Amino acid sequence: ARYSVDADWVVPHFEKMLYDNALLLRVYAHWWAATGDRLAERVVRESAEFLLRELRTPEGGFAAALDADSEGREGAYYAWSPADLVEAVGETDGTWAADLLGVTAAGTFEHGTSTLQLRADPDDADRWSDVRARLLAARDRRPRPARDDKVVAAWNGLAIAAFADAGAIFGEPAWVDAAAAAADLLVAIHLTPDARLLRTSLGGQAGSSPAVLADYGDVAEGLLALHQATGSLEWLDLSAVLLDVAVAQFADGAGGYFDTASDAPDLFLRPRDLGDDAEPAGWSALAAACLTYSALTGDGRYRAVAERALAVAAPLARRAPRAAGWALATATALAAGPIEVGLVLPRSTTLALQGVSGRTADDWVTVARRATSPGLVLAFGRESTDDAGGEPRGERDAPLLAGRVARDGRPTAYVCRGLVCQEPTTDLVAFARLVGARAPGVEE
Secondary structure (H helix, E strand, C coil): CCEECCCCCCCEECCEEHHHHHHHHHHHHHHHHHHCCHHHHHHHHHHHHHHHHHHECCCCCECCEECCEECCEECCCCCECHHHHHHHHCHHHHHHHHHHHCCCCCCCCCCCCECCCCCCCCCCHHHHHHHHHHHHHHHCCCCCCCEECCEEHHHHHHHHHHHHHHHHHHCCHHHHHHHHHHHHHHHHHHECCCCCEECEEECCEECCCECCHHHHHHHHHHHHHHHHHHCCHHHHHHHHHHHHHHHHHHECCCCCECCCCCCCCCCCCCCCCCCCCCCCCHHHHHHHHHHHHHHHHCCHHHHHHHHHHHHHHHHHHHHCHHHCHHHHHHHHHHHHCCCEEEEEECCCCCECCCCECCHHHHHHHHHHHCCCCCCCEEEEEECCECCCCCCECCCCCCHHHCCCCCHHHCCEEEEEECCEECCCECCHHHHHHHHCCCCCCCCC
């Protein structure tokens, strides 16, 4: 839900926005990667389930929002009375669920109904899973809130990044497939022949509104995450196209950026939103994507874009840090390097979508994806040549893998900053220390 309307976090504003859920999915996935926390995993899995069930469009993108109202009342779809629970799952389970979920006779919301609050993990997980499924089935028989089926480029970019990261971290190929399907839709419907983005589409038909800066930055961010999840260079190349258009069309000439392109319809004032709010500001989304692209490719021009943009906005971060969350995350990544990881696997390794087959190689990819160093980027794949002195394999390498070999026929990690690398390591535990990751075998 968008936010809570009370200090105790009991009653939400019931509208459901794509950008909120995409951002939450991604951050909880990284929390789990860092800690193995069970709550983080539950939030990730249930958030991914919600997005795929409620917001995915027939064309493969993600719809903008679900309304707060149904049956003419806000929250009617989501609120329950004790009698509603009993009717849905029976007397015994209904009473148990009311106690578990804070549903009271007086009600915590309106008209004697309550919102559902799962404040602690239930003692009987199997029972909760069964009751939850039956409650969901009962709720699905209620009149549903209307859905805003617009596909918004920026918000879908955030969703692509979330599903790509979460799918890679959790080893869920279907989530990465969902990210790729949304990216395919943006390319097919939102991208014009001259590499300009359109902001919205509906039912597979593009709207007429040109994209704003946030669309370019967030979509590029999603494509870069998808590249790192799949190894496909198509997404890396396309992100550069979008970043180049954004830099050329939105720059103000002094290191900052406007929200509208230079050839957009004239307004009395050309808009510029400096603050990160419920979603990243356009300029901070662009800075973050440029920094990631630079780390993945070694192209310092994009790093310079990020540095100039952050310098212009630094006073905002000092005055109002709550309005600079994405910007400060990008600045933290910049200060950390960010670390660049090239994971080179022996030529004999068989690559798969989510990683590589074979326990040893899987462990290396797992460690890389659990890294906690801010902004860390990853490229993984087989070495460029056959055994020492062999012929090149004829495939184009990701920049972080070019010319690098797997030492002694073992997975080898190249950990670098600014393409200046430490001694390559074939020691998995040492690699985990270098990137601040949980090593395989740690209880989750």
